[in-house]
Amino acid sequence: EDKVVQSPLSLVVHEGDTVTLNCSYEVTNFRSLLWYKQEKKAPTFLFMLTSSGIEKKSGRLSSILDKKELFSILNITATQTGDSAVYLCAYSNSGYALNFGKGTSLLVTP
Amino acid sequence: DVKVTQSSRYLVKRTGEKVFLECVQDMDHENMFWYRQDPGLGLRLIYFSYDVKMKEKGDIPEGYSVSREKKERFSLILESASTNQTSMYLCASSSLGVYTGELFFGEGSRLTVL
Numbered sequence: 001e002d003k004v005v006q007s008p009l010s011l012v013v014h015e016g017d018t019v020t021l022n023c024s025y026e027v028t029n030f031r032s033l034l035w036y037k038q039e040k041k042a043p044t045f046l047f048m049l050t051s052s053g054i055e056k057k058s059g060r061l062s063s064i065l066d067k068k069e070l071f072s073i074l075n076i077t078a079t080q081t082g083d084s085a086v087y088l089c090a091y092s093n094s095g096y097a098l099n100f101g102k103g104t105s106l107l108v109t110p
Numbered sequence: 111d112v113k114v115t116q117s118s119r120y121l122v123k124r125t126g127e128k129v130f131l132e133c134v135q136d137m138d139h140e141n142m143f144w145y146r147q148d149p150g151l152g153l154r155l156i157y158f159s160y161d162v163k164m165k166e167k168g169d170i171p172e173g174y175s176v177s178r179e180k181k182e183r184f185s186l187i188l189e190s191a192s193t194n195q196t197s198m199y200l201c202a203s204s205s206l207g208v209y210t211g212e213l214f215f216g217e218g219s220r221l222t223v224l
Contacts, residue, residue, distance in 0.1 A: 034212065042114075042200070042215035043153075088153065096141050096160055096204075097168065098213055102152035 002027045006089050006101035014109055017079050021104045023089030024071040033065055033072050034098060036088040043088055046074070079108045113137070114216035116201050122222045129188040131219050133201030140205060142184035143213065144168075144176065147198040156199075159184055191223045 049065035155168030
């Protein structure tokens with residue numbers, strides 16, 4: 001059965017810390033892995049990863065996919081309180097829909 | 111910008127009532143989805159539609175039905191609401207494509223069934 005597992009489930013850090021969020025997957029017909037950020041409302045898209053070893057960056061956020069070891073990481077450097085959110089990992093395979101992990105809840109304290 | 115609009119942000123209903131959740135997207139997307147989100151369970155797919163009048167069951171379709179009469183609109187129907195359907199409901203849309211994993215989400219509808 002296809003699945004995606006995120007770790008840790010929750011995390012509390014201080015402003016300025018660097019955090020690494022993990023997402024491991026077991027998926028047949030894998031196409032892509034996606035990261036979303038969810039504050040109190042709609043999840044917003046961060047990254048889509050299809051190729052192994054190619055880092056994607058957006059400001060202080062970056063992500064990379066390892067298709068051999070079947071995982072992805074999301075890094076956030078110099079965290080700010082505005083980074084507090086639930087971070088969702090999801091995979092796309094041969095179907096139409098995305099299949100989500102349970103999320104990592106990140107709290108950044110001042 | 112893609113806009114996915116869910117008509118009701120907060121609803122309170124009684125057990126046994128029929129509930130309609132409406133979702134409209136303005137980007138001419140072929141695919142539309144309904145997920146529910148619960149603490150500790152993440153997002154789970156209820157139903158999706160890849161074309162007008164077409165629908166497919168997701169992982170948890172029991173107790174729900176859907177309607178897609180127009181391309182831009184996808185409705186989720188709870189025929190007889192129950193307390194275990196208290197949840198956050200998220201609508202999403204995406205365009206057709208080979209590597210088009212990205213979904214665009216609405217703001218969510220928080221349903222409480224008493």
